[in-house]
Amino acid sequence: MSMLKWTVRLLMLLSIMGLLSGCWDNKDINHRTLPLILGVSLQDHEYKIIMQIPELVHDSVEIKMISESGKTINQAIDKISVNLEKQVDLLHIKVIILERKLAERGMKDAISGFMRSEEISDKAYIVICDEDLNSFFEHLNKTNDPKGMTLYNFFEKNAGWNPQIAISPIWQVYRSVHSYTRDVAIPMIKAGKSTICDYTGSAVIKNGKMIERISPDETLLFNAFNEQSTQGKIEVMNHASVLVVSNSLKHTTSLQNNKPYMQSRLKLKVVILETRGNPTSAIIKQEIDKLLTERFQRLFSKIQKSKADIFGIGQHFRNKIPREELVRWRTDYFPNLQLSLKIVTDIQNEGYLKIRAD
Amino acid sequence: MDKSHYVMLMYLIMHLGLIFFMYPENIIASTDAVHWIAIVSGLAVQFIFIAIYMKGLNFFPGKDIIAIYGSAGLGVSLVFLVPIVLYFLMINIITVRAYSEIISIVFLANTPLWAIMILLMLVSTYIAAKGVETIFRTGLLLGLLFLPMILLIFLASFQNVDWNYVFPLYENDFTFWTRPTFYQSFFAFAGSFLFLGFVRTHFPYKDNKVYLTVLSLVPFFIFSVYVPVLTFGQNTASTLHFPYVVVIDTLQINWLIFDRITMFFLFTLITFIMLFTSLILWMTSRIVSCCKPSIKQMYYTQGLAVVIYILCLLVPDWKKVETLFTWNAPLRFYCLIAIPLSVYYLGLRSRRKMRHEHA
Amino acid sequence: MDQTLQDLIYKFEDNDDFFLQRDFFADRPVYLLGLKSLIDMARSRTFIHQYLDQAISNNTALSDGALMQMLGEVRGTNLQDISSSVYDGKFIIYFEHVQQYVVAEPVPNLLSRLFDTPTNENVLQGTLSSFVEDIDHNIGIARKQFSSESLRVKSFSVGQNQQKRIALLFAEGHVDMALVEQIIGQFETYIDHDINHIQDLSRTLGLSPWGSIAKFKTTEMPQEAAHSLKTGKVVIFVDRLPFALVLPNLLWDMFCLDNDHNYSLPLMIVLRSLRIVGVLITLIVPALYVALVAVNPEVLRIEIALTVAQSREGVPYPALVEIILILLILELIMEASVRLPRSIGPTITMVGGIILGEATVAAKLVSNLLIIILAATTIANSTVVGFQNSLSIRLFKYLLLLLAAVYGVLGILAGVVIICAYVASLNTFGVPYISITRMKERGNHG
Secondary structure: OHHHHHHHHHHHHHHHHHHHHOOOOOOOHHHEEOOOEEEEEEEOOEEEEEEEEEEEEOOEEEEEEEEEEEOOHHHHHHHHHHHOOOEEOHHHOOEEEEEHHHHHHOOHHHHHHHHHOOOOOOOOEEEEEOOOHHHHHHHHHHOOOOOOOHHHHHHOOOOOOOOOOOOOEHHHHHHHHHOOOOOEEEEEEEEOOOOOEEEEEEEEEEOOEEEEEEOHHHHHHHHHHOOOOOOOOEEEOOOEEEEEEEEEEEEEEEEEOOEEEEEEEEEEEEEEEEEOOOOEHHHHHHHHHHHHHHHHHHHHHHHHHHOOOOOOHHHHOOOOOOHHHHOOHHHHHHHHOEEEEEEEEEEEEOOOOOOEOO | OOOHHHHHHHHHHHHHHHHHHHHHHHHHHHOOOOHHHHHHHHHHHHHHHHHHHHHHHHOOOOOOHHHHHHHOOHHHHHHHHHHHHHHHHHHHHHHHHHHHHHHHHHOOOOOOHHHHHHHHHHHHHHHHHOOHHHHHHHHHHHHHHHHHHHHHHHHHHHHHOOHHHHOOOOOOOOHHHHOHHHHHHHHHOOOHHHHHHOOOOOOOOOHHHHHHHHHHHHHHHHHHHHHHHHHHOHHHHOOOOOHHHHHHHOOOOOOOOOOOHHHHHHHHHHHHHHHHHHHHHHHHHHHHHOOOOOOOHHHHHHHHHHHHHHHHHOOOOHHHHHHHHHHHHHHHHHHHHHHHHHHHHHHHHHHHHHHHHHO | OOHHHHHHHHHOOOOOOEEEEEEEEOOEEEEEEEEOOOEOHHHHHHHHHHHHHHHHHHOOOOOHHHHHHHHOEEEOOOHHHHHHHHHOOOEEEEEOOOOEEEEEOOOEOOOOOOOOOOOOOOOOOOOOOOOOOOHHHHHHHHHHHOOOOOEEEEEEEEOOOOOEEEEEEEEOOOOOHHHHHHHHHHHHHOOOOOOOOHHHHHHHHOOOOOOOOOOOEEEOOHHHHHHHHHOOOEEEEEOOOOOEEEEOOOHHHHOOOHHHHHOOHHHHHHHHHHHHHHHHHHHHHHHHHHHHHHHOHHHOOHHHHHHHHHHOOOOOOOHHHHHHHHHHHHHHHHHHHHHOOOOOHHHHHHHHHHHHHHHHHHOOOOOHHHHHHHHHHHHHHOOOOOHHHHHHHHHHHHHHHHHHHHHOHHHHHHHHHHHHHHHHHOEEOOEEOOOOOOOOOOOOOO
């Protein structure tokens, strides 16, 4: 009896398997195309999508550029998929390039669309392209990289990232759209003459729109404030150039008369690379101090004017300002913020040559 | 022989499967800040009732809850056992349907829902049909295999956390008691402790160990809500479905062989859910088989499984699932409050009776 | 001539290896009976004559009764009794004048293998003796290895058509007597069933023959058997089967070898973890390939994903069919290499390797990543202790494969749950398969 029961059950099970004929999600990986880079631009109220597709031609891989336009991003991708012999899978998108015009118009919908989609990972980087998207992609195609990884490696911390490049995954941009106290800076690139791309600074994004631009050096300070490591950045002054080895930032905040005050202390550890003349370490420290402080003041006044809190200073006031008031952080509190930055430099070592301490 | 470790592990596994999915969303929707007050209140309520329940069970050593109600009379049994059966049935339907929907959304977009549900139901029925000892031992094996990974990912989810979002730490705001989403959040723990009354005969356990397990789950509850809040901020987190899952999606672990660990995290939790479903199914069929003990319990299990599957198929979309959630709430609170209290009361009464007999 | 003797001769008429000889022991006429194939007749006779000469020189007067007692066991004239003794390989001496039969122990023909090294199990730096076909030798080795007073041996003679000797060994004080009594009860109830192989034994003991996981642990090594006895298990010997059957088999036995204790503790832990990892790899990796390549490619890192896609260019089948095809060929090769005679074996293996390795990939029938995966799986499969266990695992991985093809990674995990549930539901005589804490005395880490 038990054997009969088990046979019946087994047959039922196998017959269910027989419905495998469609095998719904089963699609071999060589029937999918997995683009890494997605370019989005806005032309005449229609979204134009450009993708890089690797193709196998005579045992070698070639990169093809495919573009389509549609009323929404997904429609454009669907149109591409219709005309391609493989299924387009956005599962491995690592970098999304938005054209500057789109960023200035407003990316809130696009970003929400990316967050909502479960195909595109939230970790993908958003990058703004400073020039026409078509020409940028053509330039990309010329690099002989079958996997399309080069641009991604540009932003990867394990590979080619530098401290003055801002990193903005989708989820951080999305967070800045909804947050009371935080805005974000998105890196801007354009086609490079001998390298794959030229980093031209960062775009300050407020409420999904690009409102301001900052230079690469200023982005370094932005990274420092956001607790990214600035290790590896070289600063050049009049008398010496140094390599930053580590940095740490401490804040003290206070609220007086509804006006926020903040004192920050940036502690840098540097290593001397080259000197011009024969400076003492005191002079070098002074020069670094002056250089960074000036740069910081310039940057801070710029963003304070545009009321975009990319440093996330509002975060530090969360325990001082009640939540209902925090809604007005950007409009009321932030423009009145007094921020003083003190830089303390520590020369960790001087290399093989000695330097005077005076 | 003390087999409490089985019970502890089972309790842990069942709840881990439930915490990380819908609990954060519900709590984030119930209150704007100071989420920990909402979390701790809910957990305190649960703890109180578990304590009452276990104290009540202690009056009847070696008996399970069906025997306890049976000895009090048929009417009492009906009043209490029938809602339990209904509650369990609904929990199973909701769980299977909701989790199949989640799987379909996140990973297997093209697989039809009935196929996913059939997988869940078949595995759960298979485990349930083999009996409660199998369920607990499977729990032991699965715990050994998968708990390290879950803990690892849980610890890694702190990668993008900004502790400033914790503030404000205290606000005199108790409005969450009025929000329906707060009561929906009880799904994660109410009623799932009822199994303690069913397994006394097979797995004798010590009460202290159960309390310990309940307490050890508290950090998981707290951080399953706080990690999304600390990573995204309350505003952003309140716009998300399944905030904890989205947090896992933002993690970058470079040294792992695999890219999207969301998948492993989710699917491991789904295996825990399969175990949860099988235990609930077993309990339901246990109660139902008491009506007519001549048929073997295994057939009841299979029959109930078919019923649950068909009912799941009838639920068309996510909105309906949420409606089912709301319908289930009164049953849940009935089970949460009435069952422990009734068991305790029956226990007191039987002790008084025994004292009278001795005197 | 005696009636019984006539009947005996008549009974063994068709057996040409039956001998009947006349002889004189101490001047008494006797008939010697026996089966030539089982007894070394010449030596037995010589031996008895020598023995008798020595006895007579010491003690001149010897009565019939005393003489017969000296030679062996005196039996009545029961035909059945005598003939079964003959079949047993005993030497029958019929004293004509008193008409009594004496059953003596002869010098037997050497029909069993001498002690040898284990053929199916390997040990590094451990005891190299192994069990052989003869049951008495086996019991002897077991006694030598587990030299304790608490060892008990119970014998049964089962079967209707043929009489097979079964021996049950257990260590009193270590084992749960309820278990032993259950087993003895089973043997006694089904004493008429023939036992020739393990399936028969399972049937006699009331265990289902359908289980995919072996209920007995079969081992050729005495130290394994001794260790099992010490930890409260029961050892069964069947005559002519050159291994010990240990009951009940537990999950942990799949990873534990008693020889591990010959290494230091960290090494032992590492080796055992390695075996566990091996089991997991062999179950999951083929299914993982199908799941990651066909259903859920987002889990792979992009570099691997693109490499795999490239390597699969031009392969005509979907991933599932590909992998089943190659697995099937692998299973065929493994089965064939057991059958082949030693002279042809290596050639076929080489051909098989070349076919699999080079030609299939070059002909674009399968991708080369797959070959690597399968090699890894096969190697991992063999790290498990116990050949029967590795067969069970080989079986389970197909289940996972099928589930993975339909459901992807979810299918793999569901398959793992099913296997865990199946394993958790097994029990032998009330002892669950996954119990780790076994009985009274358990070594520290055993």
